[in-house]
Amino acid sequence: MSPSVRWMRLLSGILTVALAGTAVAAPKIQHWVADNGLRVYFISTPELPILDINVAIDAGSARDGELPGLARLTAAILDEGAAGLDADAIARQFENVGAEFSASIDRDMASLSLRTLSDPRYLDPALDTFEAVLTRPDFPERDFDRLKNQLVVAIRNSEQEPGKVASKAFYQALYGDHPFATPPIGTRESVARISRDDVRDFYRQYYVTGNAQLAMVGDIDRAQAQAVAARIDRELAKGKAAAPLPPVKPLTESTTVTIPFPSEQVHVLIGQPGIRRGDPDYFPLYVGNHVLGGSGFTSRLVKEVRENRGLSYSVYSYFLPNKVSGPFQLGLQTRVDQAGAAEALARQTLEDFIVEGPTEKELADSKKNITGGFPMSIDSNADLVGYIATIGFYGLPLDYMDTLTDKVNAVTREDVLSAFKRRLDVENMVTVIVGGEAASPE
Numbered sequence: 408m409s410p411s412v413r414w415m416r417l418l419s420g421i422l423t424v425a426l427a428g429t430a431v432a433a434p435k436i437q438h439w440v441a442d443n444g445l446r447v448y449f450i451s452t453p454e455l456p457i458l459d460i461n462v463a464i465d466a467g468s469a470r471d472g473e474l475p476g477l478a479r480l481t482a483a484i485l486d487e488g489a490a491g492l493d494a495d496a497i498a499r500q501f502e503n504v505g506a507e508f509s510a511s512i513d514r515d516m517a518s519l520s521l522r523t524l525s526d527p528r529y530l531d532p533a534l535d536t537f538e539a540v541l542t543r544p545d546f547p548e549r550d551f552d553r554l555k556n557q558l559v560v561a562i563r564n565s566e567q568e569p570g571k572v573a574s575k576a577f578y579q580a581l582y583g584d585h586p587f588a589t590p591p592i593g594t595r596e597s598v599a600r601i602s603r604d605d606v607r608d609f610y611r612q613y614y615v616t617g618n619a620q621l622a623m624v625g626d627i628d629r630a631q632a633q634a635v636a637a638r639i640d641r642e643l644a645k646g647k648a649a650a651p652l653p654p655v656k657p658l659t660e661s662t663t664v665t666i667p668f669p670s671e672q673v674h675v676l677i678g679q680p681g682i683r684r685g686d687p688d689y690f691p692l693y694v695g696n697h698v699l700g701g702s703g704f705t706s707r708l709v710k711e712v713r714e715n716r717g718l719s720y721s722v723y724s725y726f727l728p729n730k731v732s733g734p735f736q737l738g739l740q741t742r743v744d745q746a747g748a749a750e751a752l753a754r755q756t757l758e759d760f761i762v763e764g765p766t767e768k769e770l771a772d773s774k775k776n777i778t779g780g781f782p783m784s785i786d787s788n789a790d791l792v793g794y795i796a797t798i799g800f801y802g803l804p805l806d807y808m809d810t811l812t813d814k815v816n817a818v819t820r821e822d823v824l825s826a827f828k829r830r831l832d833v834e835n836m837v838t839v840i841v842g843g844e845a846a847s848p849e
Contacts, residue, residue, distance in 0.1 A: 436795050436798065436808075437451075439643060441616070441636050441640035442640060443616040443643070443645045445616040445619060446799060447679075448623070448796070449623045449636075450623070451626075452626065454525055455626060456525045457525060457625045457626060458521075458624075458626060458627055459625055459789055460521040460621070460635075461623075462541060463619065463620050464613060465515070465516060466481070466512070466618070467591070469514050471586070471597075474593075474597050476592060476597050477597075477601055478512050479593065480555065480593075481609045482517045488547035490539035490543045490545070493547070500532065502547075505524055506529070507523075511570055522789070523764065525627055535761050537800050542642040546606055558593060569668045569842060570674050572674075573666070573675075573840075576839045577678065577839045581678065581734055582680070584654060585653060594696055602762065617646045618648050618649050620644060620800060621635075621639060622792050622799060623636075623819075655731050658832075661837070663839075664838070666768035669710070672743075672842065673746040673840060674738070674840070675750045675840050676737070677750070677836055678736040680732040680733045682726055685803060688727060692726050692830060694770070695818075696724055697773040698765040699724050700722065701723070702776060708737070708756055708757075709723075719739040719741040721739060722740075723738055726755070737754075759849070761833065762828075763824075765820060765823055770823065774818065781811060794807075
């Protein structure tokens with residue numbers, strides 16, 4: 408590890424510790440649209456000489472079409488060769504200035520991130536390399552074949568993990584023919600059919616200014632931020648936003664998928680399509696779920712299923728908002744011989760919560776826990792750039808962080824009851840059970 412990298416990581420740690428014990432007001436987000444259509448979100452944090460950059464593109468696995476795995480391969484190959492530089496040269500150029508680069512995808516978005524020192528001696532070469540990777544990828548053939556082989560190995564490995572088998576089956580049962588149904592990693596068959604031309608075409612269609620946004624947090628001012636945004640906006644091809652994803656069809660019946668698996672534990676997933684980002688029921692559902700299964704050891708599900716009955720090693724629930732309805736998921740792991748009892752108790756706990764809602768004390772404790780932990784969730788540049796990338800990508804209000812505490816505190820018990828009764832239908836849920844032959848429900 409180079410001295411620059413060690414120094415930057417140390418400073419990052421200092422920032423986290425320094426702010427951990429203080430009240431942190433949400434910083435103001437500056438927003439503008441660059442000349443060629445790149446949307447920009449920026450927060451100036453001059454306390455430490457670091458700049459975090461995130462480019463989010465509407466190019467997640469929901470855009471795979473008939474070739475699951477295409478979005479992931481496209482994001483993975485960008486830093487394997489760009490502007491005539493091979494992967495080693497790109498890695499060396501980032502390392503030489505203490506910069507860190509990463510790329511990832513989920514169902515909604517592809518995300519490219521850069522962390523660099525803000526001193527121009529380090530910032531400028533780091534931006535040069537980042538810009539080359541983002542805007543001038545070479546799609547080298549040898550690395551493309553290697554990445555495909557690595558992806559097939561990863562798919563085979565995922566087939567040996569019951570949790571991943573359960574998740575894949577859960578999304579397939581939940582979303583049917585919707586683009587969210589297929590795994591972002593792809594399948595052996597689909598990855599085998601992906602060509603370099605497919606990757607190149609996917610990049611040309613989606614990696615364009617009209618389909619991308621830039622988030623920046625760090626030690627630069629507005630003028631410097633505009634200069635950074637302008638150079639990326641200028642080099643990235645101009646294009647239009649991806650078409651909206653199709654709406655998610657509600658489930659019309661309950662479905663149980665049982666997959667025998669030679670594992671000591673059984674994985675159980677229960678759920679249905681939940682909410683999209685920006686849904687007006689988000690805060691009542693989020694706060695209510697904190698009581699139900701989102702607060703770890705203090706949640707209803709943990710108390711009932713794990714502590715009182717000893718029926719599971721872990722149990723949780725969450726809503727995952729996406730561009731369109733992401734899942735509501737309740738999950739648990741347990742022994743093969745008690746899978747049926749654990750699944751039945753978890754389901755009963757959910758049904759009771761929908762009918763009864765939280766107690767006033769549970770609600771107050773959850774709101775205190777959520778709002779008390781919020782300052783810790785924005786106490787570093789990396790956290791902040793993730794927040795504003797999410798705000799921009801999903802079109803949330805720019806004052807989202809400023810108003811979050813008030814919106815959480817405004818949630819009433821009646822709000823939670825109403826939202827859960829309207830948004831969750833226990834008569835139409837998917838249940839996936841992956842484990843031994845005894846995993847079938849009782």
